[in-house]
Amino acid sequence: MTGKPLIQEQRISWQRLALTAAGVAGTVFVVDAFLNRDTRDAMSTAEREYLNDSFKYTGGGLLLTAVAARSLFRSGAAFRIMAANPWLVLGVSLVGSIGSMMGVFYTPTDRPIQKHAFWLAFNACQAATLSPLFFLNPALLSRAALYTCGVVGSLAYVGSTATNDKFLNMGGPLLAGVTVVALSSLAPMVLPMGLRSLALTEAISLYGGLAVFSGFVLYDTQKILQHARLAEKGLYKADPLAESISLELDMINIFIRLVQILSGQQRRK
Template sequence: MFRVGIVSSIRPLSNPLIVQVAARRFQAPSFRSFSQLRPNVLATLQRRASPLPSSGFKTQSRTFLTDSAPVVVRPTQAQAWRRYGITAATVAGTIIAVNAFFNRETRDSLSAAEQAYLHESFMYAGGGLGVTALVARSLFKSGAAVRIMSANPWVVLGVSLVGSIGTMMGVMYTSPENKVLKHAFWLGFNVCQAATLSPLFFLSPAILSRAALYSAGVFGSLSYIGATAANDKYLYMGGPLLAGVTVVALSSLAPMALPLGMRGLAVAEAISLYGGLAVFGGFILFDTQKILHHARMAETGTVPRDPMREAISLELDMINIFIRIVQILTMQNRKK
């Protein structure tokens, strides 16, 4: 459960791509003020009476200013629909391929208790992700994201760790009978996640929407595989995944703490991005099967029934996958 604090809390704040986009946004008013000087320059040139008549000069100057190729070429509607179709086909093909590879041995149908427990866990996970997105957007619009990015990253990391881990432990160890306090910790956990994710809104909405679509496809396909696979098939992955997330966390913090060269930074970034995708994809399989295992234990009275606690793990998997897909898409967009 502690995999959230180090891995997902600092990455939106330490991402240089987000800092560059934010800096460009802050410089936008200066470009607008510079462009306001252009009519005065043209009027001055026109008053200096070149041999060309005034009407001809206006025509040529207008042609000079407007006939150049646009900097940003927007795709046509047909091209946009083609891209959406390719994206949907890629997601669907990935789901089918992953299901065929990981889910060769399916289990019997879920019992009523397992279905109810799994449904409630995913309902809390979806609600928590929705709260996180709405609060992060509100913080971005209010300017809190700028203040977070301008603060000391180590202070932000410490505060986010304390807030995220503290509220997460509150959700885990508060009794399900104490619904008011447990929901308060759950809301606090999602607010802490929103505060660390709010700088992502400096990026293009197209990148964020594509990353959300890809993340939903990965999350949905792997959770479906975990729910329909044979009982306890992926529960053995807990130990290797814990070791993997430790390596991913260290690779995320290495550029901030160690004087690495360019090659070392590239290796650490690759481990954090692509290794993180593999590790948290495995956590989706593990956490889904753990929910079903706890559902069977709760049915016999061995453990208390606590779907909100299970939802925290699912939210962390989704958030970490989303962050990495956003960064991969941003890097690809810069190379174009």
């Protein structure tokens, strides 16, 4: 009697896994067909290596952030962060994140120890900010992480196979979009609003932010490829560690919004 439920549970898990994989594959196909009608022949060796190095640092940074955030949660630091003044937490996290990020950008590549120290500090700041998320259902976080990998993977594929500079002209509109998203996120904290206005600003912050940072994945992927071509000609100093910061921020912002969307759906059920 104990074997049947286990077999049934395992079968359901495999079914969900298959459906998720099919959904991710379908998303890649649809996004590629919609955004990438004109594709390049192939990436050069320099472009491929530079893009791979940038994504390796991105994956490593996200792994360090997740491990550190989990450690902060288990040590009780996440609870203390949530109990602190939100403006103080926001200010410290902004100063720490922006300061360490600028350190990564402006430290020369011939100082690898200092550059990696700033990179580790940046990931530590992200971990401290994200650690309270572990109070949520682990299954919800896993789903959001899986969806994030699917979205970013499909968009990165589109950006890397599209014709050169196709999405680089999106920088201005994306900057305007992220400004609107940021203002819509902060508006409820500083302005008196009714329920309808709060719902509108929340929708702009969640779904508008999801669209904007998805666009940033396309933009940043093509920016990396452009930098690879310039570095190959000796016109740009190759720095995959700095390139990874932009991709990491894109993925974190997409992940946070997916967590909020999924948790909202869970509450309404």
